[in-house]
Amino acid sequence: xxxxxxxxxxxxxxxxxxxxxxxxxxxxxxxxxxxxxxxxxxxxxxxxxxxxxxxxxxxxxxxxxxxxxxxxxxxxxxxxxxxxxxxxxxxxxxxxxxxxxxxxxxxxxx
Amino acid sequence: xxxxxxxxxxxxxxxxxxxxxxxxxxxxxxxxxxxxxxxxxxxxxxxxxxxxxxxxxxxxxxxxxxxxxxxxxxxxxxxxxxxxxxxxxxxxxxxxxxxxxxxxxxxxxxxxxxx
Numbered sequence: 573x574x575x576x577x578x579x580x581x582x583x584x585x586x587x588x589x590x591x592x593x594x595x596x597x598x599x600x601x602x603x604x605x606x607x608x609x610x611x612x613x614x615x616x617x618x619x620x621x622x623x624x625x626x627x628x629x630x631x632x633x634x635x636x637x638x639x640x641x642x643x644x645x646x647x648x649x650x651x652x653x654x655x656x657x658x659x660x661x662x663x664x665x666x667x668x669x670x671x672x673x674x675x676x677x678x679x680x681x682x
Numbered sequence: 683x684x685x686x687x688x689x690x691x692x693x694x695x696x697x698x699x700x701x702x703x704x705x706x707x708x709x710x711x712x713x714x715x716x717x718x719x720x721x722x723x724x725x726x727x728x729x730x731x732x733x734x735x736x737x738x739x740x741x742x743x744x745x746x747x748x749x750x751x752x753x754x755x756x757x758x759x760x761x762x763x764x765x766x767x768x769x770x771x772x773x774x775x776x777x778x779x780x781x782x783x784x785x786x787x788x789x790x791x792x793x794x795x796x797x
Contacts, residue, residue: 614787
Protein backbone atom coordinates (compact mmCIF):
# COMPACT_ATOMS: atom_id res chain seq x y z
CA UNK A 573 0.00 0.00 0.00
CA UNK A 574 1.16 3.53 -0.74
CA UNK A 575 2.00 5.68 2.23
CA UNK A 576 1.01 9.27 2.78
CA UNK A 577 1.88 11.37 -0.25
CA UNK A 578 2.46 15.11 -0.37
CA UNK A 579 2.93 17.58 -3.17
CA UNK A 580 4.91 19.49 -4.12
CA UNK A 581 8.16 18.28 -2.51
CA UNK A 582 9.79 21.70 -2.63
CA UNK A 583 8.43 25.18 -3.14
CA UNK A 584 9.93 28.67 -3.26
CA UNK A 585 7.67 31.68 -2.74
CA UNK A 586 8.13 35.36 -1.99
CA UNK A 587 6.70 37.30 0.92
CA UNK A 588 3.03 38.15 0.57
CA UNK A 589 2.26 35.30 -1.81
CA UNK A 590 -0.16 32.46 -1.19
CA UNK A 591 0.64 28.74 -1.17
CA UNK A 592 -1.39 25.53 -1.33
CA UNK A 593 0.05 22.24 -0.13
CA UNK A 594 -1.61 18.91 -0.84
CA UNK A 595 -1.79 15.60 0.98
CA UNK A 596 -3.22 12.20 0.18
CA UNK A 597 -3.69 9.89 3.17
CA UNK A 598 -3.12 6.18 3.36
CA UNK A 599 -6.05 4.33 1.82
CA UNK A 600 -8.75 3.81 4.44
CA UNK A 601 -7.50 6.56 6.76
CA UNK A 602 -10.12 9.21 7.42
CA UNK A 603 -8.08 11.54 9.60
CA UNK A 604 -5.46 13.98 8.29
CA UNK A 605 -3.28 16.25 10.39
CA UNK A 606 -0.86 19.02 9.38
CA UNK A 607 2.34 19.98 11.18
CA UNK A 608 4.96 22.67 10.66
CA UNK A 609 8.59 21.90 11.42
CA UNK A 610 11.12 24.71 11.43
CA UNK A 611 14.81 23.90 11.35
CA UNK A 612 16.10 22.44 14.58
CA UNK A 613 12.68 22.04 16.18
CA UNK A 614 10.11 19.30 16.50
CA UNK A 615 6.90 19.42 14.45
CA UNK A 616 4.18 21.79 15.63
CA UNK A 617 0.53 20.87 15.22
CA UNK A 618 -1.46 23.08 12.83
CA UNK A 619 -4.76 21.29 12.04
CA UNK A 620 -6.53 17.98 12.22
CA UNK A 621 -9.46 16.99 10.01
CA UNK A 622 -11.66 13.94 10.34
CA UNK A 623 -14.45 13.14 7.93
CA UNK A 624 -14.11 16.63 6.44
CA UNK A 625 -14.62 18.36 9.77
CA UNK A 626 -11.98 20.28 11.71
CA UNK A 627 -11.17 18.37 14.90
CA UNK A 628 -8.33 20.49 16.20
CA UNK A 629 -6.41 23.67 15.52
CA UNK A 630 -3.00 24.65 16.79
CA UNK A 631 -1.71 28.07 17.73
CA UNK A 632 -1.34 29.44 14.21
CA UNK A 633 -2.70 32.68 12.74
CA UNK A 634 -5.78 32.85 10.53
CA UNK A 635 -3.50 33.06 7.51
CA UNK A 636 -3.36 29.27 7.81
CA UNK A 637 -6.41 27.33 6.69
CA UNK A 638 -7.12 23.79 5.57
CA UNK A 639 -9.83 21.58 4.25
CA UNK A 640 -10.49 17.90 3.65
CA UNK A 641 -12.20 16.52 0.59
CA UNK A 642 -14.71 13.64 0.24
CA UNK A 643 -11.85 11.31 -0.76
CA UNK A 644 -10.09 12.29 2.52
CA UNK A 645 -7.26 14.13 0.79
CA UNK A 646 -6.46 17.51 2.23
CA UNK A 647 -5.09 20.94 1.37
CA UNK A 648 -3.24 23.38 3.58
CA UNK A 649 -3.40 27.00 2.49
CA UNK A 650 -1.20 29.79 3.76
CA UNK A 651 -1.92 33.40 2.78
CA UNK A 652 0.29 36.48 2.96
CA UNK A 653 3.46 34.45 3.41
CA UNK A 654 6.08 35.65 5.87
CA UNK A 655 9.77 34.76 5.99
CA UNK A 656 9.03 32.86 9.19
CA UNK A 657 6.70 30.49 7.34
CA UNK A 658 9.76 28.83 5.80
CA UNK A 659 9.62 25.29 7.12
CA UNK A 660 8.96 21.64 6.38
CA UNK A 661 5.20 21.04 6.28
CA UNK A 662 4.23 17.54 7.23
CA UNK A 663 0.97 15.76 6.68
CA UNK A 664 -0.03 12.70 8.69
CA UNK A 665 -2.93 10.31 8.37
CA UNK A 666 -4.31 7.96 10.98
CA UNK A 667 -6.85 5.24 11.48
CA UNK A 668 -6.58 4.73 15.22
CA UNK A 669 -4.06 6.66 17.36
CA UNK A 670 -0.87 6.06 15.34
CA UNK A 671 -0.14 8.86 12.89
CA UNK A 672 1.78 8.04 9.71
CA UNK A 673 3.68 10.91 8.15
CA UNK A 674 4.35 11.82 4.56
CA UNK A 675 7.73 13.02 3.25
CA UNK A 676 6.79 16.68 3.69
CA UNK A 677 6.82 19.80 1.56
CA UNK A 678 9.77 22.08 2.09
CA UNK A 679 8.67 25.69 1.73
CA UNK A 680 11.15 28.52 1.39
CA UNK A 681 9.85 32.08 1.58
CA UNK A 682 12.18 34.76 0.21
CA UNK B 683 4.72 25.04 23.26
CA UNK B 684 6.72 21.82 23.33
CA UNK B 685 5.40 19.16 25.66
CA UNK B 686 8.21 16.66 25.40
CA UNK B 687 11.84 17.37 25.97
CA UNK B 688 14.36 14.86 24.70
CA UNK B 689 17.69 14.36 26.34
CA UNK B 690 20.42 14.46 25.23
CA UNK B 691 20.07 16.90 22.34
CA UNK B 692 22.85 15.09 20.50
CA UNK B 693 24.46 11.68 20.92
CA UNK B 694 27.43 10.19 19.06
CA UNK B 695 28.31 6.50 19.42
CA UNK B 696 30.17 3.72 17.62
CA UNK B 697 28.45 0.98 15.65
CA UNK B 698 27.49 -1.91 17.87
CA UNK B 699 27.00 0.24 20.96
CA UNK B 700 23.63 0.88 22.56
CA UNK B 701 21.96 4.29 22.37
CA UNK B 702 19.60 5.58 25.02
CA UNK B 703 17.43 8.64 24.60
CA UNK B 704 15.13 10.11 27.19
CA UNK B 705 11.94 12.11 26.97
CA UNK B 706 10.12 14.07 29.64
CA UNK B 707 6.66 15.54 29.33
CA UNK B 708 4.44 17.78 31.39
CA UNK B 709 0.79 16.77 31.30
CA UNK B 710 -1.13 13.50 31.56
CA UNK B 711 -1.15 11.37 28.42
CA UNK B 712 -3.07 8.54 26.81
CA UNK B 713 -0.05 7.30 24.92
CA UNK B 714 3.48 8.23 23.90
CA UNK B 715 5.05 7.58 20.53
CA UNK B 716 8.61 7.62 19.22
CA UNK B 717 9.45 8.70 15.68
CA UNK B 718 12.64 8.77 13.61
CA UNK B 719 13.50 11.45 11.05
CA UNK B 720 16.31 11.18 8.53
CA UNK B 721 17.87 14.41 7.28
CA UNK B 722 14.79 16.63 7.55
CA UNK B 723 12.53 14.24 5.70
CA UNK B 724 9.24 12.71 6.86
CA UNK B 725 8.88 11.05 10.24
CA UNK B 726 8.85 7.27 10.55
CA UNK B 727 6.75 5.80 13.33
CA UNK B 728 8.78 3.50 15.57
CA UNK B 729 6.65 2.50 18.50
CA UNK B 730 3.59 3.50 20.55
CA UNK B 731 3.32 2.82 24.25
CA UNK B 732 0.06 3.31 26.11
CA UNK B 733 -0.15 5.02 29.47
CA UNK B 734 -0.98 1.71 31.20
CA UNK B 735 2.11 0.00 29.76
CA UNK B 736 5.56 0.16 31.33
CA UNK B 737 7.75 -1.40 28.66
CA UNK B 738 7.50 -2.35 25.02
CA UNK B 739 9.86 -4.00 22.55
CA UNK B 740 10.11 -3.91 18.79
CA UNK B 741 13.14 -5.55 17.21
CA UNK B 742 16.21 -3.70 18.49
CA UNK B 743 14.06 -1.04 20.15
CA UNK B 744 13.02 -1.00 23.78
CA UNK B 745 10.77 1.73 25.14
CA UNK B 746 9.94 2.32 28.78
CA UNK B 747 7.33 4.64 30.24
CA UNK B 748 7.14 5.97 33.79
CA UNK B 749 3.95 7.98 34.14
CA UNK B 750 4.74 8.88 37.76
CA UNK B 751 7.89 10.66 36.58
CA UNK B 752 6.34 11.72 33.27
CA UNK B 753 9.26 10.27 31.38
CA UNK B 754 10.07 7.72 28.71
CA UNK B 755 13.23 6.23 27.30
CA UNK B 756 14.13 4.73 23.94
CA UNK B 757 16.93 2.19 23.81
CA UNK B 758 18.41 1.12 20.49
CA UNK B 759 20.59 -1.95 20.91
CA UNK B 760 23.51 -2.93 18.68
CA UNK B 761 23.31 0.33 16.76
CA UNK B 762 24.11 0.57 13.05
CA UNK B 763 25.22 3.46 10.88
CA UNK B 764 21.75 3.40 9.33
CA UNK B 765 20.28 4.35 12.72
CA UNK B 766 21.82 7.82 12.30
CA UNK B 767 18.82 10.15 12.48
CA UNK B 768 16.89 12.47 14.76
CA UNK B 769 14.55 10.81 17.23
CA UNK B 770 11.42 12.48 18.59
CA UNK B 771 8.98 11.57 21.28
CA UNK B 772 5.39 12.70 20.83
CA UNK B 773 2.53 12.71 23.27
CA UNK B 774 -1.15 13.09 22.69
CA UNK B 775 -1.22 15.39 25.72
CA UNK B 776 -4.46 13.68 26.78
CA UNK B 777 -6.21 16.10 24.45
CA UNK B 778 -9.77 14.99 23.97
CA UNK B 779 -11.22 18.35 22.95
CA UNK B 780 -13.37 17.65 19.94
CA UNK B 781 -11.67 14.28 19.59
CA UNK B 782 -8.43 15.87 18.39
CA UNK B 783 -5.45 13.56 17.91
CA UNK B 784 -3.00 16.43 18.23
CA UNK B 785 0.55 15.22 18.87
CA UNK B 786 2.99 17.37 20.82
CA UNK B 787 6.65 16.80 19.93
CA UNK B 788 9.89 17.56 21.69
CA UNK B 789 12.93 19.04 19.97
CA UNK B 790 14.46 15.65 19.33
CA UNK B 791 17.74 13.85 19.92
CA UNK B 792 20.20 13.83 17.03
CA UNK B 793 21.89 10.41 17.00
CA UNK B 794 25.08 9.80 15.03
CA UNK B 795 26.33 6.23 14.74
CA UNK B 796 29.91 6.11 13.51
CA UNK B 797 31.02 3.11 11.43
